[in-house]
Amino acid sequence: MKKLVGAVLVxxxxxxxxxxxxKQGLEYEQIAAQAKSEMAKAKAKNYLWRDTKKILGxxxxxxxxxxxxxxxxxxxxxxxxxxxxxxxxxEQASAKxxx
Numbered sequence: 001m002k003k004l005v006g007a008v009l010v011x012x013x014x015x016x017x018x019x020x021x022x023k024q025g026l027e028y029e030q031i032a033a034q035a036k037s038e039m040a041k042a043k044a045k046n047y048l049w050r051d052t053k054k055i056l057g058x059x060x061x062x063x064x065x066x067x068x069x070x071x072x073x074x075x076x077x078x079x080x081x082x083x084x085x086x087x088x089x090x091e092q093a094s095a096k097x098x099x
Contacts, residue, residue, distance in 0.1 A: 024068030031075040032059060038082035047089035052081045 035056050042048040059074035 021066065021068060024072060025063070025066075028059070028063050028068055028071045028075055031072060031079055032056065032063075035059075035075050035079035035082060038079050038086070042082045042085040042089065045086060045089040047085045047092075049081050049085045052078050052085065055081065 039048055039052060055074050056078040059071045063071035
């Protein structure tokens with residue numbers, strides 16, 4: 001009986017861990033897609049920041065190693081940088097219009 005309970009607990013733990021990895025993998029995929037979209041918008045404004053693409057590349061490498069925490073963190077950073085680059089482009093365009 002003890003072996004059966006132990007086996008069930010180990011199976012449950014492995015299933016929960018696997019589900020968490022799948023969830024993080026899906027979260028990474030979603031954020032990476034958002035980052036690519038925002039980067040395309042920044043590039044269209046000719047204002048994509050220098051390191052944003054590199055950061056997303058590092059996120060992809062982390063994802064290949066199943067380091068989902070790092071992958072999500074870096075993809076989020078790339079997405080946020082692309083959004084900030086767009087805002088900066090808009091602010092610079094407004095500043096030029098004043099002068």
